[in-house]
Amino acid sequence: MATYRVQEIEDGFYILRVNDRYTNYFEALWEIPEGITYNAYLLKTSEGAVLFDGWKKVYSSQLIDALETVIGPEELRYVVVNHLEPDHSGSLEDVLRWAPNAKVLGSRLAARLIKAFPRARERFQAVGDGEALELGGERIRFIYTPWLHWPETMVSWVETRRILVTCDAFGGYGIPFGLFDDECIRWEDALRAMQKYVVTVIGHYRGWIVKALDKLHKAGIKPRIIAPAHGLMWRKDPGYVMRFYERLARGTPVKGKALVVYGSMYGTVENMVRRLVCAMAREGYSPVVYGFTDSKRPQLSEILTDAIDSEVILIAAPTYEADLFPLIRLVAEEICWKASDGKKAVIVSSYGWGSMAARRLREILEGCNFSVVESIEYNSVGPAGLHLAEVEELAKKVVEALKKGGEA
Ligand SMILES: Cc1cc2nc3c(=O)[nH]c(=O)nc-3n(C[C@H](O)[C@H](O)[C@H](O)COP(=O)(O)O)c2cc1C
Ligand SMILES: [Fe+2]
Ligand SMILES: [Fe+2]
Incomplete structure (x- = not known):
């Protein structure tokens, strides 16, 4: 059994993180003796809750246990699927079985991939690029960010809180002691964990990061917290992390390395x-x-x-x-x-x-x-x-x- 954590990081906004120590070869390829986490996020409002992404299939029942510590099944109104790779979507069908009222929100391209999920397919609603969801005084805007890491990927901008939920983007390997980048870790180690994830997983599609960051800048998105689906949340200096990410995307060399x-x-x-x-x-x-x-x-x-x-x-x-x-x-x-x-x-x-x-x-x-x-x-x-x-x-x-x- 894996361990998981549920923590309200600020009023009504939760991280649900499971620590996967058993995957030694991520995507059956990448050696990760340090392990990996899957982070889902939950926003609880007066009109119901929104879940952003999920966990790998083997942790489905634990995700439901985790959700039950915060909300009842009827309260879950939306599950946002920023990305449909099974490390985040494996739990989707079980979550929907548990939550009878939940609709599924994803990009137009996600609509094509969702056919692999019989329940989700029935409750799927595509959101447009830049479209916003208003719920219980919160506004969540969906920004398409293709190829981070699949064609259907998008990020969710919780505008009312300036939290950017990014799924694979800004994710890192490892099972850090803390939840945030300013807790219990050397900054360089946190960045290295992200560097390893980006080159192995987003690797070939890195050019799309530059386009996505440009799009976020043009939309005036300056997050207070970046909340990825693997590893640490970034709050110490999100602007620096975005610039660092862009350097990785461009393959900018460290002088003399x-x-x-x-x-x-x-x-x-x-x-x-x-x-x-x-x-x-x-x-x-x-x-x-x-x-x-x-x-x-x-x-x-x-x-x-x-x-x-x-x-x-x-x-x-x-x-x-x-x-x-x-x-x-x-x-x-x-x-x-x-x-x-x-x-x-x-x-x-x-x-x-x-x-x-x-x-x-x-x-x-x-x-x-x-x-x-x-x-x-x-x-x-x-x-x-x-x-x-x-x-x-x-x-x-x-x-x-x-x-x-x-x-x-
Ligand atoms: C299993 C094996 C296969 C080799 N095949 C070739 C070959 O096809 N052509 C060749 O010129 N040398 C071949 N060599 C010789 C090596 O290329 C040469 O000894 C080289 O300097 C070995 O460097 P290393 O000690 O760093 O492995 C082979 C050597 C071994 C052990
Ligand atoms: Fe992915
Ligand atoms: Fe992932």
Whole structure:
């Protein structure tokens, strides 16, 4: 059984949060040993209550228990579905069975997806972009924000309180002790949790964040609280969080940050990478290094989190069965798909009798808007064959290419 929390964060506005410690691979993909929360929100008014989103299916009965601590089933008038991915909509049918009067509100595109939910389909009412719901003295405006994270997504602006309910947008991984970003956590850790969620989940569609933020600014929306469906609520400095989110959306690099990812079966590539990392650090870069070896396997989710704001990405791998070392092929393709943004890339590879890794890496990286500033290859079937003087020469070549390829 998961633990959950119900807290009235201000008069009539509640967070209902369940702590999921069991999902180790979010969307069956992203390693999250830190866990995840699903946050629903409840607004209680004199004319009934509005529930924003829900929990994953396995927590349905607990969500109903949580709701019962605040309202009776007849009181629930609306369930707003900002997003229909099952981590938020899995509980929808059970909530509707419990609450006989509740209507379901979502975007026009949600109307198409809602057919997967027999009860919700019957009670669904589409809201227009910018349309408002007035209830018991509260005004809630719905703003379409497509592709954050599916096409149907929207955010709910509780105008009367200046609370922005954003579902996946501004969400973060982890099961924080506190509910808000100014409680029990380092600000940088809270932001990192959000960075990891945005690159893994919204990743490929990040460009839509820029459009959504622009739309919110133009509508004069300046939230006092940002209330996402995962992780912490943001109240310390929502304006800063929005600017930070926009930087992530644009892939704006942190000056000098260099992501280094390598695979190495017997240490040849690893030994080369060591030299390169030292050479780059001497030039003022801050390398963040992840190596796949016979003793360690880093998490793709963390690699992507560091890819999004790196200025340079160095990818290194040996040739394997006349092709690229497979784990690095996956990493390179995912970095391409989620975090390329026209960044500088350096390719490092080694081979025994017929080079292929470097060519494959170039194909992948250039196919996705990377600018490959240098590609080096080394011929050796083991680290003992490495001539360090030669590797130092290669390191110099890489550093020179980086300097030419743009400011560090
Ligand atoms: C399982 C395996 C498959 C390999 N396949 C190739 C290959 O197809 N072509 C090639 O030129 N070298 C191949 N090699 C040699 C490696 O590319 C070479 O030894 C490289 O320097 C290994 O680097 P590492 O020690 O960092 O893994 C292979 C080596 C192993 C262990
Ligand atoms: Fe989602
Ligand atoms: Fe989600």
